[in-house]
Amino acid sequence: MDKAVEQKEEKKYNRFQWFLMAFLIPLIFAVAVALIVMTFSGVNVFEKSKEIAEKMPVVSGWVESKKEPSTEEIEKEMIDLEAEIKDREAELDQIETKMGNKDQEIERLQLEKGQLELQIDELTAIQEENKRAFKDIVRTYETMSAKKAAPIITKMSDAEALKILTNIKAETLAAIMENMSPEDAAKFTGLLTSESAGENE
Template sequence: MEKALKKQKDEKETTFFQRFIYWVLIPLLFALFLGLLIASIAGVNVFQQAKELGGKIPFISNMAVHENTEDISEYKEKIIELDAEIQNKNAEIEQLKKKIENKDAEKERYIVEQKRLEETIDELKKQQEENKRAFKDIVSTYASMSPKRAAPIVLEMSDDEAVKILTNLPTESLAKILENMPAEQAAKYTEKLSINAN
């Protein structure tokens, strides 16, 4: 009989627990789920509302404030670090911009200097061409002059100038001019001409 009572008591406890689950817990969970679903469809942020309500409860609000102050101080430190990093990066960017500007200015100076040098080279080439033409004119003038008139003029020149002109004269004109010079002067110029020819 005791076994039957014990069995009946166990059945009553089991049935009470089962009844609690079936009649209270499951409908409560279903209602909670349904409430969350309706609130999310309606656009209400349930978690935000719960946080606000939790802030009004003394014990929970103290915990939230303590967590918030820790989070805020961490965020402030991170913000300060990031600001410092941004300032360093901005300073680096400014330095690089100045370097680029200096390089650009230097490049411009080199371009201007190159153009100036090219113009100078062109001017020197033109001047050299003019000098060559003028020299050819002088040589052709001496070649067309009578040897009696050309020889005394050549003797009055410096040796370098005289040799330069005599070197460029045609062989016939050179021979006639040398014939009209005194023997020792003619020998001197002949010797210099032979040295230049080598």
């Protein structure tokens, strides 16, 4: 029984050895020699094998064929890319123009702001000067005798007279009113009353 099994196994080994020696090893050797010869003769073996594989029905599915683009396709792609570059350049130009305009606008607004600040400073200085001048006028009427001040104030416009009368001291105001005619005293008393009523509202 054991001998029969051994004989079967030997037959299997013998067939495999025969296959190796008679077919597989010579085939590998022949392929190696062919590859060396083709390489030395200047043939690109891998490209050639790829071409042959692409022509075979079943193997062509395994080989990934990379199609080279045609001249027309390359030119079209170049034109598209150039058009895209021009579009980007136009966009950049627009952005730069907008930025330039914004910078000019900022400069103009800063100049206007500077001019307005100068005008405010000038008006503030004039206002301060007017306040000082008015205080001096009020002080003059306060130091002047009521007999001389009363006729001058009655000759002024109601607005000017009222402005001075509302800013002088109470005792000076009383003295000036005493030296006015009853009509003028009544008129200015009414104006002073209206002024103080307006301030209280």
